[in-house]
Amino acid sequence: MTTTDQPYRRTLEDFPVGREFEHWPGKTVTESDNNLFCLLTMNHHPLHSDAEFAKTQQHGRIVVAGTYVLSLVVGMTVPDISGSSIANLEFEKVVHHAPVFIGDTLRARSRVIAVKPSKTKSDRGMVTIETVALNQHGEKVLSLRRKVLIPRSSG
Numbered sequence: 001m002t003t004t005d006q007p008y009r010r011t012l013e014d015f016p017v018g019r020e021f022e023h024w025p026g027k028t029v030t031e032s033d034n035n036l037f038c039l040l041t042m043n044h045h046p047l048h049s050d051a052e053f054a055k056t057q058q059h060g061r062i063v064v065a066g067t068y069v070l071s072l073v074v075g076m077t078v079p080d081i082s083g084s085s086i087a088n089l090e091f092e093k094v095v096h097h098a099p100v101f102i103g104d105t106l107r108a109r110s111r112v113i114a115v116k117p118s119k120t121k122s123d124r125g126m127v128t129i130e131t132v133a134l135n136q137h138g139e140k141v142l143s144l145r146r147k148v149l150i151p152r153s154s155g
Helices: 031-041 051-055 066-077
Strands: 020-028 087-096 105-117 124-134 140-151
Touching (some): 066 087, 066 124
Antiparallel strands (some): 087 140, 124 140
């Protein structure tokens, strides 16, 4: 079995440009998920917790905190992308395309868009990943790019 077949053990060589990953499982966002995240991060905006307030706003219901959506989607990618990483180097171009609501089920997929072996350390390299998250209706809700430092195979 190659490292390609083993989440959490992938090396730089397992990330050719163009490779795609369908991350599994998806996650249905619960009210508790949103409430706990808002409490932990001190995001007390009533749009994320007060149903009566949310009714008076653009979407007419509670909107899940965008930073939770970002954290959830990145977490979904860990087994496939960064499970063996040395470090997450950079998050860039995070775009919220549509709101996420309590009860939405999110899925994510990623594509390798660049690979750059380190010039100073031969045991690693940088992989640039583009990730897209979709809700249960197939609507894009989030996209992002990130750079991850990945070890090279020893052999």
